[in-house]
Amino acid sequence: MTDTGLFRKETRDWLEANCPETMRHPYRNEADACWGGRNCKFQSEDQKNWLKRMVARGWTVPTWPVKYGGAGLNREQAKILKEELNRIKARPPLESFGISMLGPPLLKFGTEELRQQHLPPIARGEIRWAQGYSEPNAGSDLASLQMRADDKGDHFIVNGSKVWTSYGDLGDWMFCLVRTDFAAKKHEGISFVMFDMATEGVSTRPIKLISGKSPFTETFLDNVRVEKNQVIGKINEGWTIAKYLLTHEREMIGGSGASRAGGLPVSKVAADVLGTENGILSDTVLRTDIARFEMDECCLALTMERARDEVKAGVSLGATASMFKYYGTELNKRRYELLMSIKGQDALDWEGGSNHDGFLPKSWLRSKANSIEGGTSEIQLNIVAKHLLGLPG
């Protein structure tokens, strides 16, 4: 057996033995997702064990080095692991902005000390991170942010407010963009800092959304002390790190269009709900849109695969994160529009009823944010036009 064949077999055997049966189904509601953190409340023993076992294996962050809590897998192995997890429809053991957003810039730009301090607790799901990027007057124009950090020698005193902090009320630590030079051009006076959200002066207020949920907060900083050793990269050069993190955030958000997050194929849902006649979906008009959607879903997955191959071959175009973010989020919105249409009246239940307390309509509403958060679709198209097509202005 080849090395990869052996790895696949070992992985499959281990997952069969260690992934609890109840963890082999798509999420049915938000509580099914495990986010870890200081105040983590597990929904079940299975959820707890699944995380514990994956952590011990280094598989919450399979490609990170072992010394930071990862498994040091190469790209090939990581791909196999992902395929094997998908094969048994395993839920992610841990959802984490620490993994998907902070990890990559910390690995690339962080000092060894900062990596040692922050990466292992992220890998173990012990510290939950929140993102301090947008401000009330800095949305699409992120670099115009105004949160003020005053230099006090070995630390900063920070004042101002952030908005659209995902699960800000549940975050343990925050990575945050602050202005450290008010005289410089807007991109040049920004620093990337991290602080414990339990620090005095930090408070949050939930924002109620159209889905009825409050996954986002406003976050207020009132004379908050932030240590200077908690800056990634150089002071006033945080924009580079901010952008690097954004490419990962965009890949993560865009990737949601390529994976069904453990859910069933749209055409399968449609066949179950609407039925088929002679092997053809009963609603032939809807069928057309479903087929078109599933084709684009394949296109995105294949193009992500090609992008990985290009990186490997050293011929990457670069700067494609914006394209993937645009394509993936528009696709994900289409997915929920189709699911809403397929389920008809049943998709409109909000509370009670037999449809998981409106999980589908709430997810549909949530999906509308995909093409806004992490930079709107229009901003992504601007970036593609400017950086990949070289169009002026």
Added chain:
Amino acid sequence: MMTLVLNEEQLMLRDSARDFLKGRAPVSHLRGLRDNASEEGFSRELWSEMVEMGWPAILVPEQYGGLDYGFTGMGIILEECGRTLTPSPLLCTSMMGAAAIVKAGSDTQRESILPGITSGERLLALACDESPRHEPHKVNTEAKEIDANYRISGRKSAIVDGHIADTFIVSAKTGNDLSLFLVPANASGVTVEPYQVLDTHYAANVSFDQIEVGKQALLGPLNSGIRTLDYILDVGRVGVSAELLGIALEAFERTIQYLKERKQFGVPIGSFQALQHRAAHLFAELEMCKSLVIKALRTLDEQADGDAELVSLTKSKLAETAHLATTEAIQMHGGIGMTDEFDIGFFLKRCRILESLYGDHYYHLDRFARQRGY
């Protein structure tokens, strides 16, 4: 493991094909054929140069004098032909014809035809469609077994390269099933009616009036024609998709260049967001198309039975995206795009032919869904 990037050797092939075509057969070559009322719609001289480059030999096994270089190599060349809109028998003879004979031909057929494909002397055409829209499994042409022979009667339409082929691959009903036959164009009872299509290429309608062929004319086993036909068509669809990719990319790149040069209101029109966003969207769709074409080519090389779902996905998406790219090219060029003097209109016309050839995006959307079981 399958990789979705070209290797060094394939990149060299692409570069040499691009250099050759840009030098010898740019869009002005096609324009010249049209303006000089070429009777065949392609240049025999250029074809012999392609033969010297070894292009028709790419899919032919070495024992028949070929290069055995695979579909990916052929696709690379067709993509470049799309960029320059260069007419040639590459698709019908060197790709579909060669693949058909290699896949389904008897030893005798291979020996008698493949060396001629390599040398560029033999030209083949697939005669399958009978109705305006592509419905390859709906066949009225009939082949009746009479003594040791088959007697074929019927009429086939819109045969690409039908006006120059020396041999037709003909689908015909044999009882309740379909079979394929190799029919010489000069057989008694064959009538070829050539005509010009909107991109100045030629095609032909062909009637078969009780023509007689021997058993050795059967391509593949009797009554299993659908499977072979689907394979030949799928090969053709991937080839057409590669050509469409070249057309779309070239039209897109020319348009982006124009957006940077053309000034209105004192600024390049490419600085307007209304155009930038459409261009950026098209860029994303074209990136999807690149992945599909290389995946489909590699799959033809690696999976003997092919992958109908992937082929239909590829042809459908390429048809739609190349359509978008060429129609956007016209709109973004504005008035000048409507003039015959400017080349961009040639891309629109060629694209319109290829997007419907062997099934348009409606046809392949339906086939994709069927393959997926809905």
